[in-house]
Amino acid sequence: MISNDEIYEKYIRKGTMPTILCAGCxxxxxxxxxxxxxxxxxxxxxxxxxVSGIGCSSRLSSYIKADGLHTTHGRPIAFATGIKAANPDxxxxxxxxDGDCAGIGGNHLIHGIRRNIDITVIxxxxxxxxxxxxxxxPTTPLESLTTTTPYDxxxxxxxxxxxxxxxxxxxxxxxxxxxxxxxxxxxxxGLQVKGFSFIEVLTPCPTSYWRxxxxxxYEGIYRWYKENTVNVKRAESEPDKICIGELQNIQKKxxxxxxxxxxxxxxx
Amino acid sequence: MDAYxxxxxxxxxxxxxKACVYGALIAGCRFFAGYPITPATEIAEEMSRFLxxxxxxxxxxxxEIASMGAIIGASWTGKKTMTATSGPGFSLMQENIGYAVMTxxxxxxxxxxxxxxxxxxxxxxxxxxxxxxxxxxxxDYEIIALCPSSxxxxxxxxxxxxxxxxxxxxxxxxxxxxxxxxxxxxxxxPKDVLIANRSTVDISYAYYRPFRTGYMxxxxxxxxxxxxxxYKTFITGLTHDEDGxxxxxxxxxxxxxIKRLSEKITDNIDDIFYVNNKHLEYxxxxxxxxxxSARPSLAAVNMAQKLEKxxxxxxxxxxxxxxxxxxxxxxxxxxxxIVVEMNMGLMYHSIREAAEGRCDVVLVSSLGGRVPTPKDxxxxxx
Ligand SMILES: Cc1ncc(C[n+]2csc(CCOP(=O)(O)OP(=O)(O)O)c2C)c(N)n1
Ligand code: SF4
Numbered sequence: 001m002i003s004n005d006e007i008y009e010k011y012i013r014k015g016t017m018p019t020i021l022c023a024g025c026x027x028x029x030x031x032x033x034x035x036x037x038x039x040x041x042x043x044x045x046x047x048x049x050x051v052s053g054i055g056c057s058s059r060l061s062s063y064i065k066a067d068g069l070h071t072t073h074g075r076p077i078a079f080a081t082g083i084k085a086a087n088p089d090x091x092x093x094x095x096x097x098d099g100d101c102a103g104i105g106g107n108h109l110i111h112g113i114r115r116n117i118d119i120t121v122i123x124x125x126x127x128x129x130x131x132x133x134x135x136x137x138p139t140t141p142l143e144s145l146t147t148t149t150p151y152d153x154x155x156x157x158x159x160x161x162x163x164x165x166x167x168x169x170x171x172x173x174x175x176x177x178x179x180x181x182x183x184x185x186x187x188x189x190g191l192q193v194k195g196f197s198f199i200e201v202l203t204p205c206p207t208s209y210w211r212x213x214x215x216x217x218y219e220g221i222y223r224w225y226k227e228n229t230v231n232v233k234r235a236e237s238e239p240d241k242i243c244i245g246e247l248q249n250i251q252k253k254x255x256x257x258x259x260x261x262x263x264x265x266x267x268x
Numbered sequence: 269m270d271a272y273x274x275x276x277x278x279x280x281x282x283x284x285x286k287a288c289v290y291g292a293l294i295a296g297c298r299f300f301a302g303y304p305i306t307p308a309t310e311i312a313e314e315m316s317r318f319l320x321x322x323x324x325x326x327x328x329x330x331x332e333i334a335s336m337g338a339i340i341g342a343s344w345t346g347k348k349t350m351t352a353t354s355g356p357g358f359s360l361m362q363e364n365i366g367y368a369v370m371t372x373x374x375x376x377x378x379x380x381x382x383x384x385x386x387x388x389x390x391x392x393x394x395x396x397x398x399x400x401x402x403x404x405x406x407x408d409y410e411i412i413a414l415c416p417s418s419x420x421x422x423x424x425x426x427x428x429x430x431x432x433x434x435x436x437x438x439x440x441x442x443x444x445x446x447x448x449x450x451x452x453x454x455x456x457x458p459k460d461v462l463i464a465n466r467s468t469v470d471i472s473y474a475y476y477r478p479f480r481t482g483y484m485x486x487x488x489x490x491x492x493x494x495x496x497x498x499y500k501t502f503i504t505g506l507t508h509d510e511d512g513x514x515x516x517x518x519x520x521x522x523x524x525x526i527k528r529l530s531e532k533i534t535d536n537i538d539d540i541f542y543v544n545n546k547h548l549e550y551x552x553x554x555x556x557x558x559x560x561s562a563r564p565s566l567a568a569v570n571m572a573q574k575l576e577k578x579x580x581x582x583x584x585x586x587x588x589x590x591x592x593x594x595x596x597x598x599x600x601x602x603x604x605x606i607v608v609e610m611n612m613g614l615m616y617h618s619i620r621e622a623a624e625g626r627c628d629v630v631l632v633s634s635l636g637g638r639v640p641t642p643k644d645x646x647x648x649x650x
Contacts, residue, residue: 013502016513046498051341062502062514067495069344070504070514071337072367078334082341082349083495085325086299090345090496108337111330263320267269 002039004032011035011045013065020059024218026177026203030124031060033180034093037187048091051080053100056131056205057124060095074104077112080119088256091191092119098139099129102158106138113167113196117255120190120197123160126205134208145212164198165248171197172248176225177204179244186246195254202229202242274321278457284422284448285310285352287455288378289318291426292350296463297376298324299349301338303331303357306390307446308380311352332357336364339375343368344503346468346494348430352378354446356387358397358404365439366405367505369529372437372479372490374466376429379441380449381559383637392637393446395559395610401441402588408526410533412540413441413588417562419453425585431464432540436532437489443587445610447560447639469493473500480510481528488532533589541591544583547573551580553649554598556619557608558584560639565608568645579649587615595622604628606648608640 002010021027038045045066052058054073061068071079080092101109101123112119128146129135135148139160143152161174171193173186183201190197204210204221215221230238232245271293282290288311292300300315302308312328319326325342329335332353339349353361358379368375381397383389401413412432416422426442433440469476469491471484478501481490493499506514507522515521533540546569548554553572557565562583569581580602595618598605604627607616613631620629632648634640 013500013513015511046500047496049344049495062504066500067344068502069341069495070502070506071340072363072505075333075337075364078329078337079341081327081329081334082299082301082338082343083345085301085327085338086342086347086349087345087496107330108334111334259320259325263323266320267323 002036007032007035007039010039011065013063016062019063021056022207024204024206025056026126026201026205027057027060027124029177029180030122030201030203031063033183034122034187035064037184037191040184041188041191043091043191047089048093049083050093050095051076051083052095053097053105054131055097055100055129057097057126058095058100074100075108076100077105077108077119077121081112081115081117084117084119084256085259088118088260094119094121096121096123097130098123098125098127098160099137102138102160102163109164110167113164113169113198115255116168116170116195116252118194118196120187120199122187122199122201124201124203125160126203126209128205128209130205130208134212146209161198161200161247168252169198169248170195170250170252173246174200174202174244176202176229176244178222178225189246194257195252269322271322272457274318275457278459279454280457281452281454282419283310283450283452284416284419284444285380285450286314287419287423288352288426288442288444289314290457291423292376292430293318293322294457294461295348295427295430296465297348297350297430298322299339299342299347300325300351301327301329301335301342301349302351302353303329303335305354305357307382307449308352308354308378310449311378311380332360333364336361336377340364340368340371340373343373343375344495348374348434350376350378352380354380354382355384355397358400362400362404366407366409368439369405369409369411370505371503372529373439374433374437375439376426376433377439377441378444380444380446382446389637391446393560393610393639394637395445395561395614398443398587398611398614401443408530410530410589411441412436412438412533413443415443415558415585415587416448417559417583419448419451420455421585422448423455424458427461431462434464434466436536436540437466437492438533443559445559446637466492469499473498477510478502478512479508488528488535537589537591540589541586541594543585543594546581547578548580548582550578551602552578553604553606554580554582554602555606555608555645555649556582556584556615558587558615559610561608561610561634564640564642565645567642568649571642571646572649577649584615590618590622592622595619596624599623599626602627604630606630606632606645608632608645610634610639
């Protein structure tokens, strides 16, 4: 297994270090697991593009020594669609936050899935708008305190993985950052699936979210993830918990393959 | 296959929207993303028909924000890319147009103007978006906007739009209007046209800095390394240094960057700015117009010439960058400038500013989709 030092040497852009991330932020673990998955698959990094929106989570694209497109807030899937459709030989990974992906960018998410364009979307769900200081997001759990729900939040949150499944994503997986091994496995699968892969990672934002919600130590945060999630294999026995694991894996025709077929048909 | 192989005979009667597609394909456009909207829909329809035959890519996006995002993403693979819309969609595109300016992404945006604000008059002509083309996105920037006043000009200026976009690495906006988009006229498909391509990187990865300029070529335009070429290019809309990395709190880095982005356009105004003049030499009055309203303006000038008036006609085919010097010189020569536009007076402001009171500047404004008549304009010449 590749060591962290080797990952750093091989894949990290030294010029962008140190990261902007807070101590205890889960985003670094997602970066690490993504690079591990890429390394284990022996992917040619020069044929990959890392696309992201705006937010702390979306900063990950800047740290990887590879082509990267840090786009506008909510739009990375639209930009990624353009890259992939124009050059299907490139492998695209999208890093996005819950606000980026399901708030301002929700429309691009469902249409990216509907089209089934071959990109791997990794959404870092930290239950709030971290970068702007902790406002409520579309996934903020009921009764949470955020800077814009000071009396607690009553809007029903989105279950992002369920949304992706319902929209028809061929591959959907959800883990927390305390499941790095499983996460690497799912990212590898996602990268290999020809089609839209959706990988949701529950990742802590101690600074903006947990601090306001009465969990101030990392152990407590990890314990919360453990107590509130259940593996999909045992989900029926604990229906109130957040279901994690590989949630969907189906076959579906992919956009660029279909476009290629169309081009062959009409250019005869 | 070549564009010429599929466009058909070299002389045709076609709509402006279709001529725009012809121009784009001749210029080398091989990627189009869009969203239907009157009166620009025909551009998307024709693109969906032609592009696969050329091995290009057409994709209908979920909205205009996504269309703009997709053409920027696709442009970074090295392709020439375009989208087309009208007022409501043009409004939605503005944030990502600013992103294309900041990231120096070549792409062409066609705005077939209709009456606004809001949904306004979907099927009626207007020139109400010319200031939005210039100032629609936030922050300081320069942009290029071209404006055709015939179907033939639409074809030619679309090619020019791609060439300028490639050369200066800036989004170029083709400002059509509904009349030009839907009007059918005879066109001649030009052969042997000059095609420009973005200048690509020709040094090794170790020395490449994606936003450094002036070291390989004496220009303010950086060299381009498409995604997948091994140059590990990072692109951000945040203020960035020559490596492309975010540097968001350094006043000098920001001012250096936005000055360069503006100067790469304004320094080259002689190359970019192009207008069609008639009778300018001895003129005492000048009529300035653009788009469909340039047609009655020319007719009015011709009528006035018969009345032995020294009147010039200026077709402002380049709306932006605005050529202050050109208007300033004109204001020294003529007694009156008549600006004819289908809005409440937009280019009129810039023209008046450049004239600095040296001559009268008057406006012939026409609203609601009504194209001004030569008579409206002759009245002002008298
Ligand atoms: C159009 C637009 N609206 C608002 C913002 C401000 N903004 C920047 S980051 C952000 C929230 C990011 O939240 P999320 O996507 O959940 O990512 P996180 O920072 O939590 O990782 C917002 C609202 C913006 N940059 N652009
Ligand atoms: S604010 Fe939250 S999400 Fe952003 S870097 Fe800090 S801990 Fe991470």
